[in-house]
Amino acid sequence: MAEEGTPLLRLSGIAKSYGPVQANRGIDLTVRPNSIHAILGENGAGKSTLMKMIYGVEAPDAGTIAWRGAPVSPASPADARKLGIGMVFQHFSLFETLTVLENVALVVPGKLSDLASRITDLGREYGLDVNPNSLVHALSVGERQRVEILRCLMLDPALLILDEPTSVLPPQMVDRLFVTLRVLRDRGVSILFISHKLEEIRALCDDATILRDGTVTGRVDPREASARELATMMIGRAMPPPLPAEIGTPGAAMLELAGLDWAGPDPFAPSLSNLSLRVRAGEIVGIAGISGNGQSELAGLISGETALPRSRMGEILLGDAPVGHLGAAERRRRGLAFVPEERLGHGAVPELSLWQNAILTAHGRGLVRRGMVDRRRARDFAKECIADFDVRTPGDHAEAGALSGGNLQKFVVGREIMLEPKVLFVQQPTWGVDVGAAAAIRRRLIEMRNAGCAILVISEEIEELFEVSDRLYVLRSGKLSPPLVTSDTTYEEVGEWMIGAAEGTAHAV
Numbered sequence: 342m343a344e345e346g347t348p349l350l351r352l353s354g355i356a357k358s359y360g361p362v363q364a365n366r367g368i369d370l371t372v373r374p375n376s377i378h379a380i381l382g383e384n385g386a387g388k389s390t391l392m393k394m395i396y397g398v399e400a401p402d403a404g405t406i407a408w409r410g411a412p413v414s415p416a417s418p419a420d421a422r423k424l425g426i427g428m429v430f431q432h433f434s435l436f437e438t439l440t441v442l443e444n445v446a447l448v449v450p451g452k453l454s455d456l457a458s459r460i461t462d463l464g465r466e467y468g469l470d471v472n473p474n475s476l477v478h479a480l481s482v483g484e485r486q487r488v489e490i491l492r493c494l495m496l497d498p499a500l501l502i503l504d505e506p507t508s509v510l511p512p513q514m515v516d517r518l519f520v521t522l523r524v525l526r527d528r529g530v531s532i533l534f535i536s537h538k539l540e541e542i543r544a545l546c547d548d549a550t551i552l553r554d555g556t557v558t559g560r561v562d563p564r565e566a567s568a569r570e571l572a573t574m575m576i577g578r579a580m581p582p583p584l585p586a587e588i589g590t591p592g593a594a595m596l597e598l599a600g601l602d603w604a605g606p607d608p609f610a611p612s613l614s615n616l617s618l619r620v621r622a623g624e625i626v627g628i629a630g631i632s633g634n635g636q637s638e639l640a641g642l643i644s645g646e647t648a649l650p651r652s653r654m655g656e657i658l659l660g661d662a663p664v665g666h667l668g669a670a671e672r673r674r675r676g677l678a679f680v681p682e683e684r685l686g687h688g689a690v691p692e693l694s695l696w697q698n699a700i701l702t703a704h705g706r707g708l709v710r711r712g713m714v715d716r717r718r719a720r721d722f723a724k725e726c727i728a729d730f731d732v733r734t735p736g737d738h739a740e741a742g743a744l745s746g747g748n749l750q751k752f753v754v755g756r757e758i759m760l761e762p763k764v765l766f767v768q769q770p771t772w773g774v775d776v777g778a779a780a781a782i783r784r785r786l787i788e789m790r791n792a793g794c795a796i797l798v799i800s801e802e803i804e805e806l807f808e809v810s811d812r813l814y815v816l817r818s819g820k821l822s823p824p825l826v827t828s829d830t831t832y833e834e835v836g837e838w839m840i841g842a843a844e845g846t847a848h849a850v
C-alpha cells in the first residue's frame with residue numbers, strides 16, 4: 342500500500358516525440374491514491390500517448406515515472422500489469438475470432454470454468470454483463486468495451502486507465518459505469534479517466550489535468566469549474582457558437598427500409614424483425630439505442646457489406662430502386678456514402694497514408710483514371726479534407742494509424758461528406774471527437790441536410806441525436822420503435838424505448 346501522502350503515480354518531465362510531432366513535452370502528473378483523475382484535451386493533445394507510457398506501450402524520450410514512490414520504467418504492458426496498472430484502450434485489443442472467455446484467458450490466469458463464472462459474477466456486480474461464450478466479432482462496440490473493462494478488473498489493478506470509456510455507452514450505461522468506478526475508487530483503485538464529455542468529468546472526477554499541444558495547461562478541481570471553463574482551457578479559446586436551429590423541409594424518399602428482416606449465422610447476434618423506415622431528401626433521421634440491439638447488423642445491411650438474396654432486394658430501397666441484393670461498391674455508385682462504426686480497419690486502413698485512404702471511397706471523383714491512381718488529385722483531395730475538417734496531422738502522407746483517434750474520425754467523416762452523396766449513412770459520427778470538432782461535424786451534417794442530402798445517423802449519444810435529427814427511432818432487440826418527432830419528444834421518452842419500458846406510450850407520427 343502507498344504510505345499516507347505518497348502519490349500512487351507521479352510523472353515528472355515526461356517527453357515523447359514521433360518524428361517531427363512532439364506528442365508530450367515536460368509533463369508532470371500526480372495521481373493520488375483513491376482518486377478518479379480526469380485527463381482532458383483536444384484531439385491530438387497527447388492524452389493517449391501519455392497513457393501508453395504509463396502502461397509500458399511506449400517509452401518516454403525523457404522524464405521519470407514513480408510508482409508508489411519508487412522509480413519504474415515499464416517496458417511492456419505485462420510489466421505494467423505486474424505493477425498493478427490496467428488499461429482499456431480507445432481501440433480495442435480483443436481477438437475477433439475468439440470468444441469473450443478465450444480473450445480473457447489470454448491475459449488472466451486461471452481455469453476456463455472458473456474464469457467463465459468470474460466473468461458472469463463480476464459482470465453482474467459491476468453492471469458489465471456479457472455472455473462469456475459469445476464470439477467477439479458478434480459483439481457491438483459497447484459490449485466489447487465491457488469485455489475490456491472486465492478483463493482489466495479481473496487482474497485486480499491498483500490503477501485503471503480508461504481511454505474514453507463512455508464514448509459509445511448510452512446514458513443509462515454511463516450511470517452504471519460511474520457507480521462501478523466510484524465503488525472501485527472507494528475500494529482503493531485509482532482511475533485515470535480520459536473523456537471529451539465535460540459534464541461527465543465534472544460529475545465523476547476528483548482531479549483534472551488539462552493538456553494542450555502536448556503540455557499541461559491546467560490542473561483543476563473539476564467539480565468547481567464549469568464545463569465552459571474546462572472547454573476554454575482545453576481548446577484555448579471560447580467554444581464555437583451553437584448550431585443553426587433551422588427545421589428542414591423534406592423532399593422525396595431517398596432511403597427506405599420496407600419490412601427488413603435479418604437473421605445472421607451467429608446464434609448470439611441479434612436478428613432484425615420487420616424494420617421499416619424512410620429517410621427523405623433534406624432530413625436527418627436518427628436511430629438511438631443501446632449497442633448490441635442490432636445496430637451492427639443493420640449497418641451492414643444498409644451499407645451493402647451484408648447483401649440480401651435477390652428475392653428480397655425490395656426490403657431496402659435507394660430512391661425508387663431496390664438495392665438489398667447489391668454490394669457496398671454498387672450502392673456507393675448510386676449515391677450512398679457511409680461512415681462505419683469502427684474507424685480503424687473498417688473506415689480506414691491503418692497502414693495506408695491518408696491520401697491512399699482517400700482513394701478507398703473517393704476513387705470515383707477522378708482520383709483513379711483509366712485504372713491508374715492520379716496521385717496528385719488523391720493528395721489534393723486528402724489535403725482539402727485535412728484543411729476543411731481541421732484534421733491535426735503532419736500531412737496527407739501520415740499513416741492513418743498514427744493519427745489520434747479523434748483526428749482519424751474527422752478525416753473519415755470528412756472524406757465521406759466531401760463525396761457529396763445523395764444519401765449519407767453515419768454510425769457514431771463524433772465518436773472520440775473533442776467538443777469543438779464534434780460541434781463542427783454536427784454543423785456540417787445540418788448544412789448537408791439543408792442542401793438536400795438524406796442523412797441517417799446511428800448513435801448511442803442521445804444528446805447528439807437530439808441536436809441533429811428531425812425524427813428519431815429507437816432500435817431495441819432488433820425492432821424499431823415508431824418514429825418520434827425530435828422536437829416533440831424527451832430524453833426520458835427515448836430512454837424508455839431504449840430499455841423497453843415505453844411500448845405503446847410514444848407520440849408516433
Ligand SMILES: Nc1ncnc2c1ncn2[C@@H]1O[C@H](COP(=O)(O)OP(=O)(O)OP(=O)(O)O)[C@@H](O)[C@H]1O
Pocket residue numbers: 359362363364382383384385386387388389390391431733734742743744745746747748773775
Ligand atoms: N505512433 C505514432 N506515430 C506518429 N505520430 C503519432 C503516433 N501516435 C500519436 N502520434 C501523434 O501524437 C500526437 C498526440 O496523439 P495522441 O493520440 O496522444 O492524442 P490524444 O490527445 O489522445 O487525441 P484523441 O483525443 O484524438 O484520442 C498526435 O499529433 C498524433 O498524430
